[in-house]
Amino acid sequence: xxxxxxxxxxxxxxxxxxxxxxxxxxxxxxxxxxxxxxxxxxxxxxxxxxxxxxxxxxxxxxxxxxxxxxxxxxxxxxxxxxxxxxxxxxxxxxxxxxxxxxxxxxxxxxxxxxxxxxxxxxxxxxxxxxxxxxxxxxxxxxxxxxxxxxxxxxxxxxxxxxxxxxxxxxxxxxxxxxxxxxxxxxxxxxxxxxxxxx
Numbered sequence: 001x002x003x004x005x006x007x008x009x010x011x012x013x014x015x016x017x018x019x020x021x022x023x024x025x026x027x028x029x030x031x032x033x034x035x036x037x038x039x040x041x042x043x044x045x046x047x048x049x050x051x052x053x054x055x056x057x058x059x060x061x062x063x064x065x066x067x068x069x070x071x072x073x074x075x076x077x078x079x080x081x082x083x084x085x086x087x088x089x090x091x092x093x094x095x096x097x098x099x100x101x102x103x104x105x106x107x108x109x110x111x112x113x114x115x116x117x118x119x120x121x122x123x124x125x126x127x128x129x130x131x132x133x134x135x136x137x138x139x140x141x142x143x144x145x146x147x148x149x150x151x152x153x154x155x156x157x158x159x160x161x162x163x164x165x166x167x168x169x170x171x172x173x174x175x176x177x178x179x180x181x182x183x184x185x186x187x188x189x190x191x192x193x194x195x196x197x198x
Contacts, residue, residue, distance in 0.1 A: 067145025
């Protein structure tokens with residue numbers, strides 16, 4: 001895989017490029033990575049997390065696949081890799097291109113709103129020691145998605161949080177990361193405490 005560069009990219013551009021890539025009958029995850037790896041880990045994480053927010057999350061095991069992908073990319077982002085590693089078995093996972101196009105098209109109005117309402121703020125999140133908080137949060141939220149597989153569409157909450165964190169990193173607008181991390185982090189911690197007490 002080639003080097004990632006963490007380029008700034010508009011969310012609508014990311015969605016439009018995903019729609020273009022999905023014009024083939026079947027879209028493999030490896031093809032998505034090949035297309036977006038040079039835009040950085042945040043952009044790569046945005047694609048599966050956005051997909052989980054859509055009705056695609058109702059497909060059996062789809063949320064688990066996206067969660068594992070998010071966690072894998074987030075860990076690589078966290079440890080500072082400059083190249084993307086994707087297992088062959090995961091790269092071969094595929095979905096009907098028509099379903100991906102429909103899902104991404106539904107997200108475009110929300111993406112346009114986010115693009116129009118973001119600017120540089122809450123910048124401390126992008127500097128030491130806080131800059132590790134974003135990839136760590138994405139890794140944890142992605143890892144929790146398979147656990148929510150039995151509750152249809154529940155993983156969409158975590159997918160939305162990861163979307164906002166990735167968007168925050170791409171635009172350097174830390175406000176969206178705070179909006180995502182604080183409430184969702186509290187819910188995840190409450191669930192974790194509940195499991196321990198049980």
